[in-house]
Structure formats: structure tokens, C-alpha cells
Amino acid sequence: MNRHSSPHASASSGRDTGNSVTQHGFTIVTQKLPILKAEPIEHMTTQLGIAPPEMIFGDNIASIEHQTSGWTIEFNAFDALNRVDKTGASMLQVAHSKEWQSTRFEPMIDRGEKKHEGITEVVKPFDWSYSPDYKGTERSKSNLLQPSNKSIPLELLKRPDPIIFFDEVMLYEDEMADNGITLLSCKLRVMPERMLLLCRFFMRLDGVMVRIRDTRIYIEFGTGEVIREYSAREDKYEAVRQDTKHTGPLPDKPIRNHRAFSITPSIFAAPAVPKTAPANTAPPSSAKPPEPPRKESKPIPASVKLAAEVHKRAPTITEPYIAYTVCEKLLKECAAQADYTIPQRYEKNGVIPKGPDGEEYGVGKGWWYEDLGLKATFNNWTQITFLHMYILTVRLRAFPPSHAPIWHQQLLDHFFYSAEDRMVREHNIAARSIRNNYLKDLFVQWRGLIAGYDEGLVKGDAVLAAAVWRNVFAGREDVDFRGLGQVVSYLRGVLKGLEGMRDEEVANGDIVFGDPRSQRKLVEQRSRMMDTLPKEEDVGKVK
Numbered sequence: 001m002n003r004h005s006s007p008h009a010s011a012s013s014g015r016d017t018g019n020s021v022t023q024h025g026f027t028i029v030t031q032k033l034p035i036l037k038a039e040p041i042e043h044m045t046t047q048l049g050i051a052p053p054e055m056i057f058g059d060n061i062a063s064i065e066h067q068t069s070g071w072t073i074e075f076n077a078f079d080a081l082n083r084v085d086k087t088g089a090s091m092l093q094v095a096h097s098k099e100w101q102s103t104r105f106e107p108m109i110d111r112g113e114k115k116h117e118g119i120t121e122v123v124k125p126f127d128w129s130y131s132p133d134y135k136g137t138e139r140s141k142s143n144l145l146q147p148s149n150k151s152i153p154l155e156l157l158k159r160p161d162p163i164i165f166f167d168e169v170m171l172y173e174d175e176m177a178d179n180g181i182t183l184l185s186c187k188l189r190v191m192p193e194r195m196l197l198l199c200r201f202f203m204r205l206d207g208v209m210v211r212i213r214d215t216r217i218y219i220e221f222g223t224g225e226v227i228r229e230y231s232a233r234e235d236k237y238e239a240v241r242q243d244t245k246h247t248g249p250l251p252d253k254p255i256r257n258h259r260a261f262s263i264t265p266s267i268f269a270a271p272a273v274p275k276t277a278p279a280n281t282a283p284p285s286s287a288k289p290p291e292p293p294r295k296e297s298k299p300i301p302a303s304v305k306l307a308a309e310v311h312k313r314a315p316t317i318t319e320p321y322i323a324y325t326v327c328e329k330l331l332k333e334c335a336a337q338a339d340y341t342i343p344q345r346y347e348k349n350g351v352i353p354k355g356p357d358g359e360e361y362g363v364g365k366g367w368w369y370e371d372l373g374l375k376a377t378f379n380n381w382t383q384i385t386f387l388h389m390y391i392l393t394v395r396l397r398a399f400p401p402s403h404a405p406i407w408h409q410q411l412l413d414h415f416f417y418s419a420e421d422r423m424v425r426e427h428n429i430a431a432r433s434i435r436n437n438y439l440k441d442l443f444v445q446w447r448g449l450i451a452g453y454d455e456g457l458v459k460g461d462a463v464l465a466a467a468v469w470r471n472v473f474a475g476r477e478d479v480d481f482r483g484l485g486q487v488v489s490y491l492r493g494v495l496k497g498l499e500g501m502r503d504e505e506v507a508n509g510d511i512v513f514g515d516p517r518s519q520r521k522l523v524e525q526r527s528r529m530m531d532t533l534p535k536e537e538d539v540g541k542v543k
Contacts, residue, residue, distance in 0.1 A: 021165040021190055024221035025067050028190055030167040033059040034417045037424070048081055050126045053174035053182070056081075062169045062186040062197065064217065066224070071140040073217060073228075075186050075199050077171040083132035129182050129203050130174060135215045135230050136199065145228050152218040152227050157196060165190035173321065180205040183321055195219050210240045320406055322507075327410035329509040330392055331385075335418055337513055338384035340364030340376035342426050360427060367515035372483045374472075378427060382419065383472045386446060388513060389415060390453050391491065395498040395506055412446070445471075457495075464488050483516075485523040490516035 020029040036044070036058040044052055056077055063074035138144055166189045173183040181204050188197040197217040204210050211234035218227040340362035344350030353361040355375065364376035374380045389411060396407045416439055423429040423438065449471055456464025465488045472487060473479045494513065498506070505511075 019165075019167055022067075023164070023190055023192070023195070025224070026195070026219060026221065027065045027067060028165065028188065028195065029061070029063045029065070030169050030186075030188070031059065031061045032167075032169055033057065034420055044078060044081075048078070050081070050084065050086055052081060053130055053172040055170075055173040057170050057172060060169050060171055062167070062188060062199075064195075064197065064219070069140065069142075071138075071144075071226075073136040073138045075134075075136050075169075075171065075197075075215075077184070079137045080132045080134040080171060080184055080201075081130065083134045084130050085127040087126070129176065129205060129211070130172065130184075131182070131203055131211060131213065132184070132201060133213065133230075133232070134184070134199065134201070135228065136217065145226065148227070150227060152196075152216060152229055153220075156194060156220075157218075161191040161193065163189050163191060168320065170324075173324070175325075176205060180208075181321065185321075193221055195221070204237070206237065208237050209234055210237055320410070323407045323410040324414075326507060326509040327407060328414050330511060331389070331411060331414035331418060333509075333511060333513060334388035334392065334415075335381070335385045337366065337388055337515070338364060338368045338374075338376075338381045339366075340369070340381060340426075345426060345428065362426065367517050371517060372480065372487075378422065379474075380472075381422070382442060382445075383449075383474075385415065386449055387468075387472060387487075387491065389446075390450060391494050391498065392511070393450070394457075394495055395501070399503065416442070453491075461488055461492075464491070482520070482523055486516035486519040489519040489522055490514075493519065 019031075020027060022028075034057075036056050040058055041052055041056065044056070044058060058077050061074055061076045063072060065072040167187075169186045171184040171186065173181070175181055182202070184199070184201045186197060186199045189195065195218070199215040199217075201211070201213040203212075211232075213232045214230070216227075216229045218229070219225070341364075342352055342360060342362040344352045355361060355377070359375075359377050359379065362376040364381075368374050368380070368384055369376055374384075392411060393408060396404050396411070398404075399407060419442060420435055420439060423435050429435050429438075449467075452467035452470065453464065456467045465484055468487050468491070469475060469479055469484055473484065498511070501511075
């Protein structure tokens with residue numbers, strides 16, 4: 001398979017080996033890398049001729065290759081965006097579309113207009129909802145997929161076959177200037193005898209329209225048969241909203257004492273109260289009630305079908321994207337607690353100060369640097385960010401078990417995106433292999449940190465303080481014990497505060513951290529246990 005044969009390869013910042021599995025002569029490959037940087041985005045913009053979405057994963061792919069024939073189908077962001085209408089014929093006419101284009105695609109706007117007066121002429125309009133009719137990028141010397149009336153055998157997919165490979169790949173996402181959401185992603189699952197890949201485009205333009213476009217690739221390994229199905233559905237926003245409202249929410253089943261959870265406009269839904277008959281209900285009558293007049297059956301409106309589809313799939317499809325956006329906000333709050341810069345990096349002939357071990361020192365503000373005396377370094381930023389991520393992780397564990405892992409993973413993913421960006425921006429680590437080694441080490445540290453902090457929460461403040469000392473203070477002997485006590489007290493206090501927050505508040509990202517400064521008076525108070533300790537002159541005496 002020629003992995004670099006599509007035009008988007010030239011806009012890529014380099015690729016690493018992704019996840020793959022080979023089954024009955026078919027090789028399935030997925031690759032997930034961070035959001036594109038500025039230079040590849042500019043190159044892609046030039047090639048596409050339109051402004052790309054806000055979040056574009058240009059190096060991500062999902063592909064299937066038949067080794068014997070060489071037939072390949074691949075799903076990637078560039079080829080999908082290349083299928084977006086660039087003429088403006090299908091552009092959604094909404095109140096904010098021109099304002100959006102004026103901020104997102106200035107090179108194609110008449111510069112003669114003043115910004116505060118609004119943009120009155122768009123030189124090259126395009127479908128700003130990024131709605132592609134994308135069916136995958138197919139490559140083969142011969143025997144391309146041909147039109148057929150054969151459909152995907154759903155009954156075979158309903159079998160409880162073991163899943164030997166599963167992955168989800170995001171290609172792009174855009175919030176449409178806070179007017180909705182548009183996203184394209186791929187999900188695939190491989191079973192011993194067959195596989196299914198779903199490439200779904202989902203668009204919700206608030207107050208205007210809901211749109212879904214699906215491409216499914218089904219492969220029966222035993223016969224080598226490949227079936228591709230493409231469907232497109234859309235309806236007015238209000239019609240879908242009303243139909244969804246009438247059908248009612250479809251939350252997951254409550255587990256133990258958790259609230260039922262579903263991704264609906266309210267995000268969280270309270271468990272349904274079982275209906276019971278009143279105590280004074282009269283016994284049923286044996287008389288047969290009159291039959292109501294029969295109504296002629298009417299065809300189900302398209303809006304009802306679309307609403308049912310959105311409702312049915314919302315918990316498994318839209319939740320990762322909601323979690324993605326919220327966790328990005330939460331990670332920024334975690335990372336801001338120990339933010340720093342290296343101003344010498346941007347100065348001509350600037351000399352960056354370094355520690356004894358060669359670690360670069362930056363400039364940071366706030367309690368952690370100014371009061372606690374930590375150096376503004378990448379490692380200290382990482383550990384302080386980890387500490388706040390751990391606090392959020394403990395709270396996210398209270399989500400229903402079927403949903404908590406999604407939020408945990410999204411929060412961790414955003415940290416790695418942020419960490420890699422900081423490596424490039426502040427420390428000029430250009431080699432991807434070096435960055436990957438650092439990221440692997442950080443992942444190991446995160447796993448160990450969780451175990452240490454969990455043990456401290458269970459066994460008491462002494463064990464928790466030891467874990468904080470090992471991670472935040474790097475096990476230094478000259479540690480400020482009052483500062484260490486403030487951190488432990490701060491951690492306990494924030495956890496207590498999060499415990500009192502409702503799930504929907506957490507899921508909306510409405511969390512703002514303070515700092516341990518407020519814990520100083522509490523830490524300096526004399527403990528009553530000090531009065532029970534033996535005095536120095538009494539040590540060694542036998543009563």
C-alpha cells in the first residue's frame with residue numbers, strides 16, 4: 001500500500017506506525033496523531049483552496065488493504081475536505097456565515113472593507129459546514145467497487161462475535177463559530193469472520209439543520225466480498241428537535257446508584273421513576289371498551305427517522321465529541337496553574353538559563369513558583385498539571401462506568417497534545433522521535449502517579465504527602481514541609497468541593513481551580529496530636 005500517494009501526504013508533518021491487524025488477507029490500519037500545526041495547515045489550505053476546520057487531524061487515517069489484489073480504501077481528512085463544495089452553491093445561508101468567513105479566511109476576502117462594518121463580499125464562498133459526500137479514497141489497478149443492490153447483512157453483525165480489533169479515528173471537527181458542530185470520524189471493528197468500518201459525518205447547525213452522512217464498508221473474510229453503502233439524511237433543526245422531544249430520551253440503564261446517563265441537550269438525565277398504580281385503584285372492569293376509530297397509516301416523516309437515528313446513536317457517537325470539547329477546556333484549566341514561558345527563546349541571541357541537569361528554566365507566575373519556590377520547568381509544569389488532572393480523574397470516576405473511561409481518555413489525550421505542543425513551542429524539540437520518547441515516559445509517570453495518589457487518599461495524609469513529595473517535589477531533601485502540607489490540604493479540599501458538584505456541572509467544564517495559598521493558616525495550626533507525643537526529655541525513660 002502506498003501510504004503517501006494521496007495529495008494530503010505533502011501537507012503531513014510526518015507519520016509513525018499506527019495500529020494494525022491482518023485478517024484473512026486484509027490488513028486494517030489506523031493511525032492517530034495530534035492536530036496539525038500551523039505550517040501543514042497553511043500548506044493544506046493552499047492545496048484545498050478553502051479554509052480548513054478548526055481542529056484538523058491531517059495525519060490520521062483508517063485504511064483497509066487486500067494484500068493479494070492490492071485493492072485499498074483509505075479515509076483521511078484531506079481527501080474528505082476535497083469533496084466539500086467549493087462553489088458556494090450548497091453553502092448554508094445563516095446569519096453568521098459571512099462573519100465567520102471574515103475571521104477564518106481573510107486571504108480570500110476583499111480587504112477594501114472595514115472589519116467593524118462587516119464583510120459584504122466574499123471572493124470565494126464555500127460550504128462552511130464542511131459537508132462532504134466522501135465514500136473513501138479507493139485505489140486499485142483493477143476491480144474497483146461496482147454498483148450493486150446488495151445490502152450489508154445486518155443479522156450477521158448482530159451476532160455476539162468476539163471483537164479482535166476496534167478503533168476510532170477523528171478526522172476533523174469545527175464548532176461553526178459557536179453555532180453548532182460539524183465533525184467527521186471513523187469507527188471500525190474487526191471480528192474473526194467479518195469487519196465493519198463506519199465513516200460518519202455529523203453536522204448540527206443550531207436553529208437551522210441536522211445532517212448525517214454515512215459510509216459503511218463491510219467485508220466478509222470467508223468470501224472476500226466487500227460491500228460499501230453510502231447514505232445521506234438531513235432535516236430542519238426544529239423538526240428533529242420536536243421529534244426527538246416527543247420520542248423521549250433514551251438513557252443507558254442505571255448501574256448501581258448512578259444516575260442514568262445519555263448525551264441529550266441536557267447531557268445528563270435523571271432516572272425514570274417507575275410507574276405504579278395508585279393504592280385506591282378500582283379493579284379492572286370486564287366490560288370491553290369501545291374500539292377507537294381506525295386511522296389510516298401514514299408514512300413516517302423523514303424528520304422522525306432522522307431524530308430516531310440521532311437518539312439511538314447519541315450515547316455512542318456524540319459523547320466522545322462532547323467529552324473532547326469539555327476535556328480540552330478542563331485540561332487548559334489544569335495546565336494554567338503552572339504555566340510558564342521561555343522569553344529568551346524568542347530573543348535574538350537569547351541565552352536560556354539551565355539547571356545542573358541541563359533542564360531549561362522559564363518564567364512563571366503564581367503560588368507554585370512565587371511562594372513554593374519551584375523552578376518554571378517542563379517537568380514541574382507536568383507534575384502540577386498531573387496533580388490537577390488527578391483531581392479531575394477522581395471526580396470523573398463517579399460518572400457511570402460505561403461513560404467514565406471516555407472522559408478519562410479524552411482528558412489524557414488533551415494533555416499529550418498540550419505537552420507535545422509545549423515541547424515544540426517553548427523547547428524547540430523538532431524531532432518527532434525525541435518527543436515520542438518523552439511522551440512515553442510521561443505516560444509511565446502518570447500511571448505511577450495515579451497509584452501513589454490513590455494509595456494516599458485511602459491510607460491517610462502521611463502517605464498522600466509522601467506521594468506529593470515524590471512527584472511534585474522530586475523527592476528533594478530540602479522540601480518546604482509547610483508548602484507540602486498546603487498542597488496536601490489543597491488536594492483534599494478541592495476533591496471535597498468537586499464531590500458537591502452535580503454531574504452536569506462537571507460535564508459542562510464549569511471548574512476553576514484556586515491555589516494552596518488559602519490553606520496556609522490551616523496548616524500552621526497546632527495539631528492536638530502534638531500534645532500526646534512524648535517530650536524530648538522523657539525519651540528513653542522507663543516508667
